[in-house]
Amino acid sequence: MARPLRPRRARDLPIRELPDGETVVLSPSGAALVLNGTASVVVYLADGQRTVEQLADEIAANTSGATREQVLADVERIVGELTEAGCLEDAGRAG
Amino acid sequence: MIARSFRALDTDVLVETDDAEVEGAVATLTGNYPPARAEPSLHYRLEGATGVLQRDDETLRRGAPSIDLALIADTDPQDQVVRRAGESFLVHAAALAGRDGALLLVAQSGGGKTTMTRALLARGARYLTDEASAIDTEHRVRGLPRTFTLEGPDPEGLAPPEAIGRIGTFRYRPVGGGVSMYRVVLTSPERIVHEPVPVAAIVVLQYAPEEPSGLTRMPSAAALQTMWGQNRRADAAGLEIAIALAGRFAVHRLVTHSIDQGCADLAKIWSL
Structure with missing residues (x-):
């Protein structure tokens, strides 16, 4: 499955928080996916307007201890996994 | 008819x-x-x-x-x-009632739910289910109190089935041919709980012969993923309840190599 250029949360994707702050999404296949910090930010920011690179830029700007390239690689992997799980979809290719 | x-x-x-x-x-x-x-x-x-x-x-x-x-x-x-079933977290878990409320034993098939359920019943617990539990939004559990099938010799240390009820039989055809008697245990009616019981403790049974026995507390994320992995119906309402359970209760993981040791470990967090 191709990684979307402008990822968007799947419609009506259930997103919840555990009492200790971790984010959980319920994938369309019924799996409860507990997200790490970066993945939870990706899910919240994935509105179909931002590209993967723009997501990485926003996250990198608020992240210390990792280069922009490292954050981009992380975001690309997360977007790929969440797309595979049906939690993100492609809002359309960049024009 | x-x-x-x-x-x-x-x-x-x-x-x-x-x-x-x-x-x-x-x-x-x-x-x-x-x-x-x-x-x-x-x-x-x-x-x-x-x-x-x-x-x-x-x-x-x-x-x-x-x-x-x-x-x-x-x-x-x-x-x-x-x-x-109505709005609930439906989970592949045994449930027993004790003094403080219900004990949930979450495990995959073959993970020891039925054995531990029979062992705890023989020690005085009351029966909700050995298979499927429905936990509602108020964290009360109801169970599917099916009969226990008797197949082969019981594990060492398990009380005879007559300790918890009576044995029922009927004819069936086993794989391989012929006709044999199917045996089940019908739990004594006074020991079955049909009403909702508040959850008091949640334990994940883990088959791990290479690990030392004992109880360990699970991080809430791991507890949620393990419990949810055993769901019988994946819907958002059930997930809400599972998340609340993982946050409200100290979910423990139990590795045990003997029935007596397992019951002793459970007694540390739940009273019969």
């Missing part, structure tokens, strides 16, 4: 058959359930002569030998009542 009705979780079930032997087997298999409270909404029809198994208006099997009908029909109502 011989009719038998019973209630399982929220569903009233009616089973009708024209075969007295099939009816006897159905009565044995469903003997732990209370009577129906209302007009049954789930109907089964088992015809001995034609081998027809019908659920509502749908024919599920045709031409089955009558001796097989009861066992074929046993699992379908369990799946159906779980699907039809």
Whole structure:
């Protein structure tokens, strides 16, 4: 499955928080996916307007201890996994 | 037609058959359930002569030998009542009632739920289920109190089945041919709890012969993923309840190599 250029949360994707702050999404296949910090930010920011690179830029700007390239690689992997799980979809290719 | 009705979780079930032997087997298999409270909404029809198994208006099997009908029909109502249960977290877990409330034992198939359930019943616990639990938004559990199937020798240290109830039998055809007697334990009625019981403790049973035995507390994320991995119905309402349970309760993981040790470990967090 191709990684979307402008990822968007799947419609009506259930997103919840555990009492200790971790984010959980319920994938369309019924799996409860507990997200790490970066993945939870990706899910919240994935509105179909931002590209993967723009997501990485926003996250990198608020992240210390990792280069922009490292954050981009992380975001690309997360977007790929969440797309595979049906939690993100492609809002359309960049024009 | 011989009719038998019973209630399982929220569903009233009616089973009708024209075969007295099939009816006897159905009565044995469903003997732990209370009577129906209302007009049954789930109907089964088992015809001995034609081998027809019908659920509502749908024919599920045709031409089955009558001796097989009861066992074929046993699992379908369990799946159906779980699907039809009200808003709840439906989980593949045993549940027992004790002094402080219910103990949930979460495990995959073969993980020891039935063995530990029988062991705790023999020590005085009361029975909700060894298979499927429904936890509502107020964190109360109800169970599917199916009978225990007796297959082969019991594990070492387990009390004889007569310690928790009476043995029921009926004929069946085992794999490999021939006819044998199917044996189940019907729990003594006074020891079955049909009403909701507040959850008091949650334990994940782990088969891990290479690890030392004992109880360890699970991080809430791991507890949620393990519990949710055993869900019987994946919906958002169930997930909400599972998340709340993972946050509210200290979910423990139990590795045990003996029934006595397992019961002793459970006694540290839950009172019979």
